[in-house]
Amino acid sequence: MLAVKLHDIGEGMTEGEVVQYLVQVGDWVETDQPLVEIQTDKMIAEISSPCAGHVKEIIIEIGETVQVGTSLLYIESSNKEVEKQQQQPEEDISKREANMTSVVNFHRVLATPYTRKLARENNINIEDVPRADASGRVTEADVQQFIKYGEVNHSIVPEVQEKVLVESVHDVIPFMGIRKKIAEKMTKSLYTIPHVTHFDEVNMTNLFRIRSEMKASGESVSVTAFFIKALVVALKDYPIFNAELDEANDRILLKKSYHIGFATNTENGLLVPVVHNADEKSMKSIHKVVKDLSERAIAGKLQPFEMKNSTFTMSNVGPLGSTGATPIINYPETAIIAFHKTKRQPIFNDLDEIIVGHIMTFSMAFDHRVADGATAVAFTNRFASLIEQPHKLMMEMI
Template sequence: MEVKLHDIGEGMTEAHICHYFVKKGDEVKADQPLVEVQTDKMTAEIPAPSSGVVKEIIVREGETIPVGTTVLIIEPIRSMIAKPKQSIVVHSQRVLASPYTRKIAREKGIAIEEIKGTGPSGRIMDNDVYEFMSQQNTKEYEPQKIQETTPQITNKEIHQEVIPFRGRRKQIAHKMSQSLKTIPHCTHFEEIDMTELILLKNSLKGRNLSISITGFLVKALSLALKEYPIFNARLDENNEQIVLEKEHHVGLATDTEEGLIVPIIRNVEKKNVKEIAEEMKVLSKKAINNELTVKDVSGGTFTVSNVGPLHGSIGATPIINHPEVALVSFHKTKKRPVVNDQDEIVVRSIMNISMSFDHRIADGATAVAFTNRFAQLIENPSLMIVELI
């Protein structure tokens, strides 16, 4: 039986073979993890479709292959009873751990089966690996870490460094290139007065209700999208029509060790600010720990990039997450002197935003109207409250 790389994510065309959990001759059970692969969106495991023996491993670790490629071959077992007991090498119970946790164990040179998990149902957590490592003497595994995790290769003769271009980085490059080649990007910039919203946030915090600023921003975008649905759409060129999506599935561009990934907050239009903020925390943690599922990263209709916390950006020309229509970047908030309606100079907290949109589908005037409405809601939080009643 051929075990092939199947489509495990929306728009996936290829994947990088990270690590095999089995070797030739191993006996496996149905649903047992065989190999860990990485796409532009996630790290995932390919399970055994049925019980059998690994007859041949065709693709080597480190290779990038297209969907449909045969990864390994499993030979079915006709009679489990007839086989000698000592020949069975199947794990009696699958080790529960995320791909990211398994990766940490491999980098430290630790057999994950030796670790006792403290998570639900005995699941092995990141801290369990570090605790086991400290007990076994960290220095013992440091050479292994250096050998396996350092991706740079130095050519001593010509004094160059070569960084492997594969895995998620290669997938991201492919998707960004596709977006720029397909979509005529147009970007405009705006300033948003965050002062009143910050005051509201601090007031709620004083009442033991801590909600992130981004939660308010995402909700305000959803309210604006109701009035300007053209930015929550996709272009169906084959049928020559623009499809306006009724549901707001907002993607949050998240920077991780493996590269950029975009988990999705689903149905933002139906959720309050508190629910949005709490879901953001959960998704952010899953993204950092490489625990996102296909559902977590699929079906987005609008994307947000919050680079403000990095404290180094005042503007950008973000690339649209194809096939979406638009993307908004939030940049750092900074106190500035501003002239108010009474011609007085006052200090206000100002945030820059950048909005890229598909010029085939929308025009500049509509994009400006959209960000003006967004700014109105943020600068006057009471209007947002009225919209939610």
Template sequence: MEVKLHDIGEGMTEAVVLTYLVQKGDYVKADQPLVEVQTDKMVAEIPAPAEGIVQDILVREGETIAVGTTILTLQTSAVVQPNPASSSNAAESFRLPSANEETGGSVLTKNIRRVLATPYTRKIAREHGVNLEQIAGTGPGGRITDEDVYRFIEAKQTKSASSAAALEAAPKKENSSASATSVLPFCGRRKQIAKKMAQSLYTIPHCTHFEEVDVTELIRFREELKQHDIHISATAFFIKALSLSLKQFPIFNARLDEEREEIHLYAEHHIGIAVDTEDGLIVPVIRHVERKSLREIHEEAKQLTKRAQENKLSVSEITGSTFTISNVGPLGGSIGATPIINYPEVALMAFHKTKKRPMVMENDEIAVRSMMNISMSFDHRVADGATAVAFTNYFVRLIENPKRMLMELV
């Protein structure tokens, strides 16, 4: 039986084979994870479609393969179950039927240590070049924990510290030509991000509109809510204001179907949140924002961000967005950008650093206000600049008057 890479995400065409969780000759049960693969959005496990014995592994770890490629094969006929009496949590004993077993020939018995660890623990080990088979697990049933990996890394670094110091003190040969100090693999999520960004940039004629927003009243209003033990992030207000704006300007909550020459407008507001992780950018999605309260949006955004940083998002949590935001303000130092649209969406809005600046008010008096810049990139095939300006103006009015925004929800 062939085990192939199937489509585990919207628009997925390829993935990188990261780590095999089994070896050739292993007995596996149905739905047992066989291999971890990296798509452009997540790390996923490919399970066994049936019980059997791993017959052959056809793809090397680190290789990028297309959907439909056979990763490994299983022998599912005449499977001999592993002997429960001789198996343990750290090792499994199983029997592989030989060609002459039916006539009383010998039976090949093989003992393989099965490493017990979560996908996230395996990810930590991969990033630090650690072989999990060298670690003794302290978790339940001998499972290797994150702490086990970090202890192993620390011990390894301590052991090599003296060698590194001696190497640093050794005389160095002069070299007039420049050489790379290190080499980073261009694969996995970074490669998939690059591919999607190039697809978006070369497919969509981007146009970026810049605007500034006075968030002074929003900051004050959030402080008022905190006095009543109500904690709502600024991002939650941005997302809700965007949903209200998209209701007025649905052209930015759409997709262009070039083949049919149609623009599809969506009533549902599924807002993607760009999250920076160790493995690169990932976009979890808050669904049906138009139906949710500020408190619900706040809690869901917080949980999705945490799951994204821990690489624990499911396929349903990273697909189907209709509009994306990027809040780079908390990172600091950003006053503007030309963000790339999350293809095949029509627009993306980025929120930049908030700074206090002297501003001339309507009565010509100068006051210190908290100002934030926003950048909105949109598909110029679908919308024009005037519509983008009207859209952002509506959004700005809601943010600058947050209590008015609440009236819009009544």
């Protein structure tokens, strides 16, 4: 028999939580067929079968967190299965072939661990749940709707029934996986770094005009791409904010790489994909990278290395309606900037004429051990000047 172990799915991974087994003891599996879902600190990954054969034993229970190298289940390889097949009656062989046919049609739907858990505890096959989301993802609301109006088998064992009742009474949300890791990291950041938050605003009128002109000519570049490019220019002028405090060796490390993380809200929690080497990319290239990373973050398909080694983080919460906030620094970085709601309001132009402008508020939190308020203001002023006068930003890219 072959032991299927938890291997290192991503960079530096040491442990994972068993979310769900996709097979049962006795099932026939093909090579590379997904066997079990594992929750790491950043993503949900599937462990696939290294060979064809029968599942003989499942060792680790759902919900347990185990170290890399731990055996999860045993598979009896296909060679032994062939020997057994030769001694089996034709009827059993037909059953096995039918089982293999179902394997060929194997299909996995997208859903969070909690949504799958809710379906399991209500004895629902998650693949039978109709999806309202155009992406095909099954949401918690879909499962609740199916429980309420669909055909649900309530023949659940008493222990599970009691657990479902308790959770429905208390509206229980499991505190685990990505949510727990976010909490740990935010707590470490807030209790380690003395945060100071600087608030300011920027005139987006010229940027919006240029984007409209670009769109009319067939070119589309997101505001986020402009933000990232302007941040890189400002960070080069004020490298103290592209730094990391090395307390153990009493030094501040000024990073020469510009890896810009951007906070992305997903069904699994807040993820921070990273645009690596943003200083080496064109605005158009940054736009494409951000779009790709955002879509895969929402779909839960990011790789661990795509969320690592950021040197500065931004959060664009304006589209959600935010008017102001004090963001928490993405430890061990030195600063984070958050962009808030853009409002139409009367402003004066260069000719002292009153026009309708687009004004966006933003806030920047920084590590007061590393930088001072005056430097933070200078940094944000530099950033704002590039956004308010996009031609200056274009000149920086020549």
